[in-house]
Amino acid sequence: MKLLIMGPPGAGKGTQAQVIAKKLGIAHISTGELFRGHIKNQTELGKLAKTFIDKGELVPDEVTLNMFKVRIAESDCANGFMLDGFPRTVPQADALKDIAEIDKAISIVLEDEEVVKRLTGRRTCECGAFYNVNISFLMPQVDNTCDKCGKTLIQRDDDQEITIRNRLVVYRRQTGPLLDYYKDILFDVNGVGSVEEVTERIMEGL
Ligand code: AMP
Secondary structure, three states, rough: OEEEOOOOOOHHHHHHHHHHHHOOOEEEEEEEHHHHHHOOOOOOHHHHHHHHHOOOOOOOHHHHHHHHHHHHHHHHHHHHHHEEOOOOOHHHHHHHHHHHOEEEEEEEOOOOOHHHHHHHHEEEEEOEEEEEOOOOOHHHOOOOOOOOOOOOOOOOHOOOOHHHHHHHEEEEHOOOOHHHHHOOEEEEEEEOOOHHHHHHHHHOOO
8 A cells, every 4th residue: 555644843743654654565755864863873864964954944855855755765665555754745746656556645633833833842852752841741750860761851843833834834835735635545634633643533434
């Protein structure tokens, strides 16, 4: 199965993409994660991407497409995949059309103020644990410290409020047209609720 998931930043795309991909036994491809990997490893691509990501802008299509094409050619994608954060522009969607035929597109819907609340509170740990200091049941027990391994929590550089607001503008302007582009295979999912509730809604839609 070839799927893609869209939604404003903070809607839970990454979490849902990971869960659904695992359930269906398909590869999970997150262009945001690929960029963050390059940034962490200080590659030339990472240095370039960071200049856009830190402002909440999109990385140019050509750069994104080159990176994406390398990833989608890997063997784990042969059985299908869940695209998370790609495509984000019409030219990216056009390029994808030449590579693969998407079966279904999921659009997670969430209001802007909920996005800002979620993202300004988002914290992660190197060990993979995630928290939210604005949501009571997701807070760490000790300030800024991972409950599981005791390491200091990390806030993404692009999770500052000013950057988040720009990411929302960019989402509406550049990714918004894709809702129409994929209208024949697209279904909306309400992003409010627990991870499990949203997963259930997606599985029903599939
Ligand atoms: P994400 O983790 O999906 O929220 O992506 C984080 C950031 O990476 C975005 O705000 C963009 O700057 C960049 N990015 C991720 N995917 C793409 C894409 N398909 N096209 C352009 N930029 C992207």
